Each structure stands twice: as structure tokens, then as C-alpha cells.
Amino acid sequence: MTIDRSAVEALLYLEARLMDAHRYDEWLALWHDDATYWVPCNDDDIDPARNVSIIYDRRGQLRSRIQRLKETAWLREQTPRLRRVVSNIEIESATGAEVVVNSAFILAELHHHEQYLWAGSTTHKLAPEDGGLKIKYKKVVLLNNNEALPNLLFLI
Incomplete structure (x- = not known):
């Protein structure tokens, strides 16, 4: 399968934005x-399936998570300001059914006059659909995933 690297990168940048x-x-x-x-x-x-995760959602649970974020009144009043940088994008493999992409990110969060930095790596599995690519799987490994974490008031 021929992969358009620029289409993969464009999807990751769009997702971050x-x-x-x-x-x-x-x-x-x-x-x-x-x-x-x-x-x-x-x-x-x-x-x-056997251990606790920070997030482990299927499509329906993603919809529910988004609905909760949209309905949280106090969060709408003080929504965190976010800016993420996606880098080191590498296409690991590509078949007719999926493209596996690894990348790194740094995310700056400003909330209640406090700035926090999040860092980690991401694995996307992208599936061809309707002439484009859709995210079929996303795994985010936070650098500090073994530390106590606050509630995530945003999508990571």
C-alpha cells in the first residue's frame, strides 16, 4: 500500500489543533x-482488560466523554488553554487495512493561571475510509503515567 506521508501528518496536525x-x-x-x-x-x-488505565474508551464511551466535557459548566467558564506540538512522526507499517504511526508530543496547559507541561508518545492506527484516513486506535503513553495525575479536563 502506498502511503501519502503528508496526508498522515496533516491528520495528526488537524487532530492536535x-x-x-x-x-x-x-x-x-x-x-x-x-x-x-x-x-x-x-x-x-x-x-x-485486566489493569487500570487512565482512559480506555471505545467509540460510544468517547462520545460520552465528549458530552461530559461539553456539559461541565464550570469548565466552560474556565476552559484550559492548550497548545501541543506533535513531532517525530514515523510510519511504522502500512497495509491495505491500516497505517501504524508513532509520534511524540509536548502539550502546554494553562488553567487557573498555572501552566503545566505534558509529554509523551502516541501510536495511531489509521484506517483508509472514503478516500481519507480515520483514527481506528490511539494509544497515548504519558511520560509520567506512573505518577499521581490530576483529573484531565481536556483530551490528551
């Missing part, structure tokens, strides 16, 4: 119907 702007519905539209969003806790490769 939508998350930073809290454009949740548009972000969800980037996802495949059979999607998994996973942020492991305490180890990078635990079995999410």
Missing part, C-alpha cells in the same frame, strides 16, 4: 466507527 481548540465534535468525526482510545497507567504496555 481540534483538541487544543476543544472542538470535540469535529475531533470525534476523525474517528473510525470501531475505535479505541487508550491512555495506559503505571506501565506502557499493560493489558487494559
Whole structure:
């Protein structure tokens, strides 16, 4: 399968921009119907079916998570300001069914006059659909996933 690297990069940059702007519905539209969003806790490769995860959502749970974020009144009044940098984008493999992409990110969060930095790596599995790519799987490994973490008031 021939992969258009610029299309892969454009999708990752678009996803980051939508998350930073809290454009949740548009972000969800980037996802495949059979999607998994996973942020492991305490180890990078635990079995999410047998261990606690920070996030382990399927498509329906993603919709619920977004709805909660949109309905949280106090969060709407003081939405965190976010800016993320996506880098080190590497296409690991590509078949007719999916493209596996690894990348790194730094995310700056400003909330209640406090600035926080988040860092980690991401694995996306992208599926061809309707002439483009959809996110079928996303695994975010936070650098500090073995530390106590605050509630995430945004998409990571």
C-alpha cells in the first residue's frame, strides 16, 4: 500500500489543533466507527482488560466523554488553554487495512493561571475510509503515567 506521508501528518496536525481548540465534535468525526482510545497507567504496555488505565474508551464511551466535557459548566467558564506540538512522526507499517504511526508530543496547559507541561508518545492506527484516513486506535503513553495525575479536563 502506498502511503501519502503528508496526508498522515496533516491528520495528526488537524487532530492536535481540534483538541487544543476543544472542538470535540469535529475531533470525534476523525474517528473510525470501531475505535479505541487508550491512555495506559503505571506501565506502557499493560493489558487494559485486566489493569487500570487512565482512559480506555471505545467509540460510544468517547462520545460520552465528549458530552461530559461539553456539559461541565464550570469548565466552560474556565476552559484550559492548550497548545501541543506533535513531532517525530514515523510510519511504522502500512497495509491495505491500516497505517501504524508513532509520534511524540509536548502539550502546554494553562488553567487557573498555572501552566503545566505534558509529554509523551502516541501510536495511531489509521484506517483508509472514503478516500481519507480515520483514527481506528490511539494509544497515548504519558511520560509520567506512573505518577499521581490530576483529573484531565481536556483530551490528551
